[in-house]
Amino acid sequence: MMGKSWKEMPIGAVIPEPGSSEKYNTGEWRAWRPVFEAQKCVNCMLCWVFCPDSCILVKEEKMVGIDYEHCKGCGICAHECPTKALEMKPEYLFREED
Amino acid sequence: MRPELIKEITYVPYSGNMAAAEAMRQINPDVVAAYPITPQTELMQFFADFVANGLVDTEYIPVESEHSAMSACVGAAASGARAMTATAGPGLAYMWEVLGIASGMRLPIVMTVVNRALSAPINIHGDQSDAMGARDQGWIMLFSENAEEQYDNLIQAFKIAEDERTRLPVMVGMDGFVISHSIERVRLLPDKAVEEFIGETKVMYPLLDVENPVTHGPVAMTDSYMEFKRQQREAMMEAYKVIREVGQQFEEAFGKKYEHIETYKIDDADYVLIIIGSTAGTAKFVIDKLREEKGIKVGLIKIRTYRPFPYYDVMDALESSNCKAVGVFDRAETFGAVGGPLYSDVATAMHLRGKLYPIVSFIYGLGGRDTNVHHIEEAIDKVMQKAAGKEVPLINYLNLKE
Numbered sequence: 491m492m493g494k495s496w497k498e499m500p501i502g503a504v505i506p507e508p509g510s511s512e513k514y515n516t517g518e519w520r521a522w523r524p525v526f527e528a529q530k531c532v533n534c535m536l537c538w539v540f541c542p543d544s545c546i547l548v549k550e551e552k553m554v555g556i557d558y559e560h561c562k563g564c565g566i567c568a569h570e571c572p573t574k575a576l577e578m579k580p581e582y583l584f585r586e587e588d
Numbered sequence: 589m590r591p592e593l594i595k596e597i598t599y600v601p602y603s604g605n606m607a608a609a610e611a612m613r614q615i616n617p618d619v620v621a622a623y624p625i626t627p628q629t630e631l632m633q634f635f636a637d638f639v640a641n642g643l644v645d646t647e648y649i650p651v652e653s654e655h656s657a658m659s660a661c662v663g664a665a666a667s668g669a670r671a672m673t674a675t676a677g678p679g680l681a682y683m684w685e686v687l688g689i690a691s692g693m694r695l696p697i698v699m700t701v702v703n704r705a706l707s708a709p710i711n712i713h714g715d716q717s718d719a720m721g722a723r724d725q726g727w728i729m730l731f732s733e734n735a736e737e738q739y740d741n742l743i744q745a746f747k748i749a750e751d752e753r754t755r756l757p758v759m760v761g762m763d764g765f766v767i768s769h770s771i772e773r774v775r776l777l778p779d780k781a782v783e784e785f786i787g788e789t790k791v792m793y794p795l796l797d798v799e800n801p802v803t804h805g806p807v808a809m810t811d812s813y814m815e816f817k818r819q820q821r822e823a824m825m826e827a828y829k830v831i832r833e834v835g836q837q838f839e840e841a842f843g844k845k846y847e848h849i850e851t852y853k854i855d856d857a858d859y860v861l862i863i864i865g866s867t868a869g870t871a872k873f874v875i876d877k878l879r880e881e882k883g884i885k886v887g888l889i890k891i892r893t894y895r896p897f898p899y900y901d902v903m904d905a906l907e908s909s910n911c912k913a914v915g916v917f918d919r920a921e922t923f924g925a926v927g928g929p930l931y932s933d934v935a936t937a938m939h940l941r942g943k944l945y946p947i948v949s950f951i952y953g954l955g956g957r958d959t960n961v962h963h964i965e966e967a968i969d970k971v972m973q974k975a976a977g978k979e980v981p982l983i984n985y986l987n988l989k990e
Contacts, residue, residue: 494815501755502694502755503805503812504803504804508802510803
């Protein structure tokens with residue numbers, strides 16, 4: 491949708507394509523970023539259970555990182571993590587290039 | 589199958605509410621959701637009778653509020669159904685949030701507004717404050733002078749709303765009680781002819797089309813919201829053409845002309861009145877009377893399409909006359925601004941054309957206050973004084989206890 495003229499957009503804000511929410515980069519909303527430290531992780535998967543946006547990346551039954559394209563930085567994963575393997579840090583620390 | 593009731597053009601003694609209900613029966617909408625409120629209650633009661641007697645195929649949803657009535661219509665229209673409702677005064681006010689949702693989602697819903705005053709103080713009688721309060725919610729707004737116009741306008745409304753160029757909801761207003769509850773002669777069209785005129789529903793992105801799933805009503809943030817609003821403005825500009833086209837089609841099919849405005853004895857008029865709704869009828873009587881008794885040449889512009897506002901039509905009509913001064917009649921207040929809403933629109937029209945006629949603003953009929961022949965004669969007298977260069981108050985109240 492970004493960058494399109496009003497003349498090209500479907501009327502009434504209708505989204506005519508199914509399953510398109512993945513294309514919406516909600517990671518841009520993030521003010522706080524969960525930072526993952528693999529050494530502390532015991533793969534209990536509580537973060538995976540609680541993440542409201544399915545942003546916990548899992549490979550071969552192991553937590554491997556965060557989908558920053560879609561993570562909005564709500565902090566629930568860090569709050570639930572029993573070993574403090576996830577820590578919330580201000581987003582600006584990572585976006586100096588902007 | 590529902591039975592065919594009216595097989596040929598029939599003249600009947602009907603109230604505005606009866607005429608509107610009859611139009612709804614002939615339109616045979618898929619869904620009607622409504623909540624009763626005076627003076628619309630009777631309209632929905634007539635329609636509920638049609639539902640109970642199997643005269644329509646409509647799914648009738650008696651909801652618990654006007655907010656829900658319009659919400660149900662939004663859901664139905666998004667699914668691809670033809671949806672209708674009706675309301676009045678405070679009911680329209682309670683619907684206000686969802687009015688913008690219906691137009692923003694570009695859903696062709698059609699609604700009768702039986703124009704009623706807003707509270708407080710509480711008042712059930714006719715004025716146009718309700719519709720004027722909802723003016724900027726993106727609906728096409730038509731106004732009827734009498735019961736037959738309400739019937740004809742409703743029949744034209746779906747063709748206007750469903751056109752691919754518009755896809756906007758339409759509200760059709762008639763003055764509470766004076767039109768809604770007064771019996772007059774109404775010409776009814778045959779069921780088949782109405783069905784043929786309106787045609788099949790034209791659906792766009794229907795939710796019930798499971799082969800082509802779509803999302804209705806998503807969030808649109810800073811990066812796209814403004815573009816959708818720009819589209820709505822474009823749709824309104826297109827509606828200006830579509831309303832005229834549908835009016836012409838109606839004339840071809842049923843021999844009665846509908847344009848954005850109706851003019852009455854305008855060609856040689858020295859003074860022009862601009863009025864919305866039932867009072868235009870009273871004005872026509874006064875115009876005839878003054879021409880016959882005193883030779884005073886007064887003309888009338890009646891506004892049928894209020895949104896999109898017919899700036900060009902109004903100015904063309906004024907310029908075709910000998911107009912020396914204009915009287916603009918508002919049946920709604922805009923506290924803190926000059927004149928009423930119609931005054932602002934007429935002033936804008938003059939500015940756009942670069943031709944500024946002297947205007948006298950009249951506020952009349954609030955809360956059903958009577959506006960009779962004498963009050964209109966009084967108003968014309970003030971317009972004549974203004975034309976003669978005399979000082980006339982900027983805003984004049986008709987039939988107010990001073």
